[in-house]
Amino acid sequence: MAKEFKSGFITIIGSPNVGKSTLMNLLVGQKISIVSERAQTTRNRIAGVVTRKDYQIVFLDTPGVTGAKNRLGEYMLKVAYESLNDVECVLFMLDAVKGVREMDEALIENLRGRVGSTPVVAAINKTDAATFDGIETIRERLEKEDFIKRIIPISAETGRNVDKLEETLASYLVPGPMYYPEDMVTDQPMRVITAEMIREKALRSLRQEIPHGIGVEIERIALREDGINDINAVIYCERESHKGIIIGGRGAMLKRIGSAARPEIETLFGTKVNLQLWVKVRPDWRNSANALRELGYNDD
Numbered sequence: 001m002a003k004e005f006k007s008g009f010i011t012i013i014g015s016p017n018v019g020k021s022t023l024m025n026l027l028v029g030q031k032i033s034i035v036s037e038r039a040q041t042t043r044n045r046i047a048g049v050v051t052r053k054d055y056q057i058v059f060l061d062t063p064g065v066t067g068a069k070n071r072l073g074e075y076m077l078k079v080a081y082e083s084l085n086d087v088e089c090v091l092f093m094l095d096a097v098k099g100v101r102e103m104d105e106a107l108i109e110n111l112r113g114r115v116g117s118t119p120v121v122a123a124i125n126k127t128d129a130a131t132f133d134g135i136e137t138i139r140e141r142l143e144k145e146d147f148i149k150r151i152i153p154i155s156a157e158t159g160r161n162v163d164k165l166e167e168t169l170a171s172y173l174v175p176g177p178m179y180y181p182e183d184m185v186t187d188q189p190m191r192v193i194t195a196e197m198i199r200e201k202a203l204r205s206l207r208q209e210i211p212h213g214i215g216v217e218i219e220r221i222a223l224r225e226d227g228i229n230d231i232n233a234v235i236y237c238e239r240e241s242h243k244g245i246i247i248g249g250r251g252a253m254l255k256r257i258g259s260a261a262r263p264e265i266e267t268l269f270g271t272k273v274n275l276q277l278w279v280k281v282r283p284d285w286r287n288s289a290n291a292l293r294e295l296g297y298n299d300d
């Protein structure tokens with residue numbers, strides 16, 4: 001007899017920059033959640049679907065949990081914590097190089113109070129860059145927590161132990177339906193993924209405090225008769241001085257962001273893309289309910 005099909009939702013949670021999105025992309029086998037070396041890259045809950053012969057896991061990538069400095073930060077925290085509800089398992093990620101910091105301790109405390117009977121698996125990530133002692137120190141700390149059922153050292157960069165992690169996570173699935181068709185890898189619309197790809201390139205190209213104040217809105221996607229997609233996008237920033245930096249001398253920086261994003265967007269659409277980028281200033285948009293809604297950080 002064929003094995004009974006199993007499925008379930010698994011939330012990936014952790015402090016900023018521990019590698020949550022990198023791991024989800026690796027598991028899904030496709031880049032659906034943007035990654036950067038900056039903390040607080042992910043701003044929304046993003047589903048990544050892994051469909052195998054006997055099971056389907058719907059991973060929920062979430063914003064890194066840390067203190068909120070503005071309304072966007074509060075939204076991100078809420079998204080992360082609400083993603084703990086109604087899931088089969090929680091995957092709590094830590095950074096093997098950074099160890100258990102104050103913010104990781106705060107998250108452990110929070111998880112202990114919030115997860116109820118939901119099993120928690122801890123993944124100690126970035127073992128490729130860490131020392132054995134560093135990893136063991138984290139393990140010893142996590143072993144003190146009864147709500148953490150398993151502790152697995154991994155590398156989302158090299159793939160080390162990720163198959164073992166998936167096997168462990170799959171053991172928490174329950175008999176159930178395929179929530180998504182097997183060829184579907186995410187719940188994110190093309191428009192949103194496109195905006196995120198542009199934001200990723202801006203995050204990677206810009207320095208200091210500017211990246212955190214960036215938001216991207218797709219104004220228009222139109223397929224021409226010759227098969228080229230015209231895409232117009234606006235990069236929002238918070239200050240006139242930032243606008244100058246994002247555009248760069250003779251538009252060099254904006255060109256760099258566009259050239260880096262375009263090939264990925266072309267792969268996504270499967271067509272040639274004519275990408276037009278604009279930069280607009282929207283002072284303090286991260287504290288504006290209207291701006292947050294317009295940029296897809298919806299509270300309802």
Ligand SMILES: Nc1nc2c(ncn2[C@@H]2O[C@H](COP(=O)(O)OP(=O)(O)OP(=O)(O)O)[C@@H](O)[C@H]2O)c(=O)[nH]1
Nearest residue numbers: 016017018019020021022036040041042064156157
């Ligand atoms: N050396 C090493 N670097 C990694 C590993 N996994 C992720 N990284 C790097 O860590 C940085 C952060 O990765 P992300 O996947 O964006 O982290 P995140 O937890 O999703 O971050 P937020 O969305 O900001 O919460 C990137 O520069 C990744 O390339 C790993 O296993 N080893």
Ligand SMILES: [Mg+2]
Nearest residue numbers: 020021041042
């Ligand atoms: Mg992320």
